Amino acid sequence: MKLFGLCALAALVAPSAFAQAPAAPIEIDYLGLKVERTLQFAYLDQPPPDAGLQGARVALADNQTTGQFLNQTFHLTEDMVDDAAGAVDAFKKRVAAGTKLFVTDLPAPILLQVADLPEAKGVTLLDATTRDDSLRAESCRRNVLHTAPSRAMLADALMQYMTIKKWGKIALVIGGDPEDKLYADAVRNSARKFRIKIVKEIPWTFDPGSRRTDTGAYAEGAEVARITQDVGDYDLLVVADEADNFGDELGYRTTEPRPVAGTQGLVPTAWARPFEQWGATQLQGRFLKATNRWMTESDYGAWLAVRSVGEAATRGNTTDPVKIGEFMRSKDFDVAGFKGTKLTFRDWDGQLREPLLLADARSLVSVSPQPGFLHQFSELDTLGVDRPETKCHM
Amino acid sequence: MMLKLLSAVALMALAEPAFAEKIFVTNEKDNTVTVLDGETLKIVETVKVGQRPRDLKVSRDGKSVYIVASDSNRFDVLDIATMKISGTLPSGQDPERFDISPDGKTLYVANEDDNKVSFVDIATKKIVAEVPVGIEPEGMAVSPDGKIAVDTTETTSMAHFIDTEAKKVVANVLVDSRPRVAAWTPDGSQLWTSSEVGGTVAVIDAKTHAILKKISFEIPGLTSGKAQPVDIKFTQDGKTAFVALGPANRVAVIDPKSYEVQKYILVGQRDWNMGFSPDQKRLYVANGVSNDITIIDVADQKAVKSVPVGRSPWGVVAAP
Numbered sequence: 001m002k003l004f005g006l007c008a009l010a011a012l013v014a015p016s017a018f019a020q021a022p023a024a025p026i027e028i029d030y031l032g033l034k035v036e037r038t039l040q041f042a043y044l045d046q047p048p049p050d051a052g053l054q055g056a057r058v059a060l061a062d063n064q065t066t067g068q069f070l071n072q073t074f075h076l077t078e079d080m081v082d083d084a085a086g087a088v089d090a091f092k093k094r095v096a097a098g099t100k101l102f103v104t105d106l107p108a109p110i111l112l113q114v115a116d117l118p119e120a121k122g123v124t125l126l127d128a129t130t131r132d133d134s135l136r137a138e139s140c141r142r143n144v145l146h147t148a149p150s151r152a153m154l155a156d157a158l159m160q161y162m163t164i165k166k167w168g169k170i171a172l173v174i175g176g177d178p179e180d181k182l183y184a185d186a187v188r189n190s191a192r193k194f195r196i197k198i199v200k201e202i203p204w205t206f207d208p209g210s211r212r213t214d215t216g217a218y219a220e221g222a223e224v225a226r227i228t229q230d231v232g233d234y235d236l237l238v239v240a241d242e243a244d245n246f247g248d249e250l251g252y253r254t255t256e257p258r259p260v261a262g263t264q265g266l267v268p269t270a271w272a273r274p275f276e277q278w279g280a281t282q283l284q285g286r287f288l289k290a291t292n293r294w295m296t297e298s299d300y301g302a303w304l305a306v307r308s309v310g311e312a313a314t315r316g317n318t319t320d321p322v323k324i325g326e327f328m329r330s331k332d333f334d335v336a337g338f339k340g341t342k343l344t345f346r347d348w349d350g351q352l353r354e355p356l357l358l359a360d361a362r363s364l365v366s367v368s369p370q371p372g373f374l375h376q377f378s379e380l381d382t383l384g385v386d387r388p389e390t391k392c393h394m
Numbered sequence: 395m396m397l398k399l400l401s402a403v404a405l406m407a408l409a410e411p412a413f414a415e416k417i418f419v420t421n422e423k424d425n426t427v428t429v430l431d432g433e434t435l436k437i438v439e440t441v442k443v444g445q446r447p448r449d450l451k452v453s454r455d456g457k458s459v460y461i462v463a464s465d466s467n468r469f470d471v472l473d474i475a476t477m478k479i480s481g482t483l484p485s486g487q488d489p490e491r492f493d494i495s496p497d498g499k500t501l502y503v504a505n506e507d508d509n510k511v512s513f514v515d516i517a518t519k520k521i522v523a524e525v526p527v528g529i530e531p532e533g534m535a536v537s538p539d540g541k542i543a544v545d546t547t548e549t550t551s552m553a554h555f556i557d558t559e560a561k562k563v564v565a566n567v568l569v570d571s572r573p574r575v576a577a578w579t580p581d582g583s584q585l586w587t588s589s590e591v592g593g594t595v596a597v598i599d600a601k602t603h604a605i606l607k608k609i610s611f612e613i614p615g616l617t618s619g620k621a622q623p624v625d626i627k628f629t630q631d632g633k634t635a636f637v638a639l640g641p642a643n644r645v646a647v648i649d650p651k652s653y654e655v656q657k658y659i660l661v662g663q664r665d666w667n668m669g670f671s672p673d674q675k676r677l678y679v680a681n682g683v684s685n686d687i688t689i690i691d692v693a694d695q696k697a698v699k700s701v702p703v704g705r706s707p708w709g710v711v712a713a714p
Contacts, residue, residue: 062529062549065509065528065529065549065550066528066529066547066549066550066551066552069528069550069552069554069563069566070566070568279530279548279572282506282507282530282548285507286507289507314551314568315568334571334591334592335571336548336549336551336571336572336591340590340591340619340622340641341591341619342571342591342592342593342619379617379619
């Protein structure tokens with residue numbers, strides 16, 4: 001078997017059994033903002049305190065297994081901070097120690113504050129959780145890549161599906177949080193793009209002030225019937241309620257029987273529990289086994305971010321973090337994310353291209369882009385902001 | 395529609411010689427194996443097996459079919475003469491694909507959730523070795539001389555060459571994303587692997603482990619991402635390779651000398667795995683989404699008929 005020894009061929013990777021002492025690990029830092037727990041409206045599906053972080057950990061294990069065949073190791077540090085000052089401090093400390101690859105779970109203002117630090121030159125920040133379209137437009141940064149889908153992508157995924165179903169009219173219920181306004185903006189833009197008519201916008205002003213236990217549900221049902229009685233002809237009730245304050249309480253309570261979609265009901269998302277296509281069962285299973293809970297969209301974003309680093313190191317055959325960052329942005333890069341197609345970063349705004357799921361709590365309804373939405377370069381660019389429309393000028 | 399119109403005529407043409415063989419199909423979502431008569435193409439038996447049956451192969455002595463029951467973590471052994479499950483074999487955790495050593499004594503199994511390859515001694519019903527590999531081991535193919543077993547790992551995107559005697563990985567070859575199937579050319583000079591997400595088939599030199607060629611698939615009227623190669627089958631004379639293309643609903647016919655795709659044959663939906671008839675005149679294709687198998691006439695390179703089976707047919711083999 002001498003034949004199969006250490007041939008010095010480029011395509012041949014040294015087997016682990018004969019590998020030399022491992023090279024210095026590729027350092028990745030997970031920089032996340034601790035989420036303040038509040039009592040949820042519903043007791044169901046409490047948001048896990050480690051959403052995002054666990055996705056990074058599972059991806060790290062994936063990277064290590066692959067790395068052992070290439071004499072590459074990865075190391076993940078975790079900085080869960082309380083506020084913007086904490087994020088800046090932790091970031092500066094890690095950069096001083098040589099880390100140049102960061103996975104972030106930070107809201108837009110803090111992410112920008114970090115990205116604009118002088119220390120952030122030559123660093124790659126992989127934003128795993130924000131949806132803000134502004135971060136892919138006027139507030140885009142050269143050193144930021146996004147593995148989370150933008151609101152524009154999510155809205156387009158839903159509107160494409162409506163087009164296929166020939167559902168042409170929506171009523172839009174908008175919550176009171178600033179994020180809900182941004183979600184509604186994305187729905188409006190997308191509706192215009194796909195020629196879906198918004199027949200009425202309904203601001204959600206009702207505050208039951210109590211959880212389901214205090215019979216808040218009864219009053220809420222009456223309120224939903226009231227606000228939907230004069231809407232006229234519509235096919236779908238779209239809701240913008242990112243914090244899950246009321247969206248689950250709309251279905252079955254409208255005056256006319258209409259399905260609910262948006263942030264609740266039929267939800268456009270990067271990841272969902274019922275998703276098992278394209279080998280996704282394997283990632284769902286691996287994640288469950290490692291963490292004893294289901295994978296969330298934030299976990300998936302962080303998983304993709306850490307896997308992107310791993311893929312760039314493997315394919316680019318480098319452990320140099322700057323080169324890894326460059327490779328992720330190059331034409332040779334792609335990462336497999338259990339979506340049946342190659343995922344790559346858009347060079348105009350740093351957004352990862354990916355198919356998006358349309359799912360409710362128990363079933364996968366469809367995957368966008370929908371068949372028939374064609375594109376000159378990539379059908380995935382029918383979701384979100386395409387090159388000709390971009391307001392990102394890096 | 396075309397298939398149905400063609401089928402009556404084609405079946406007549408296919409009638410010689412009598413196909414006394416049996417066709418076995420694993421139904422991933424039914425926990426059954428459908429058995430069809432090769433001549434009438436009628437279902438003659440539906441055999442209950444373990445949970446989530448996937449890969450299956452006819453034993454080297456032709457008497458049994460080994461069936462992987464992935465969620466039951468074992469093999470079921472189907473006795474062809476009696477059409478009964480005659481026993482089980484250990485498989486390690488979450489077995490997916492496997493191959494049989496040329497001497498018929500050992501099974502090499504990819505343990506998908508466990509990142510390893512298990513060697514199963516059939517006679518003693520024991521796992522005799524476990525070799526660690528990359529993430530999501532999938533493809534398994536033992537070389538014609540039995541010396542090398544190759545495993546592909548879907549998330550690691552490598553073909554791992556395992557020395558079956560030393561029970562060690564001796565080479566790792568990086569291929570395009572999500573490699574599924576590994577297949578040796580009949581002369582053992584090359585190993586081919588299919589990359590589902592990468593959309594290519596890599597041709598690897600068995601001696602140097604260098605990638606000689608990456609074959610890609612451009613199908614008129616379909617976007618490039620639709621061709622997701624999975625199973626690879628060579629005719630025994632080594633003159634033709636068939637590659638199942640999954641969501642492209644086609645089987646590519648490739649000349650292994652020039653690496654050129656000569657033809658795309660339209661089959662059922664999401665064709666992943668294939669199996670030859672014992673005389674290699676037919677190629678059976680399992681269509682996972684349309685719940686049927688398509689029969690391809692190998693000489694004519696045409697689909698002649700599709701026959702319904704169970705839910706989510708995964709793999710198909712035939713035995714005399």
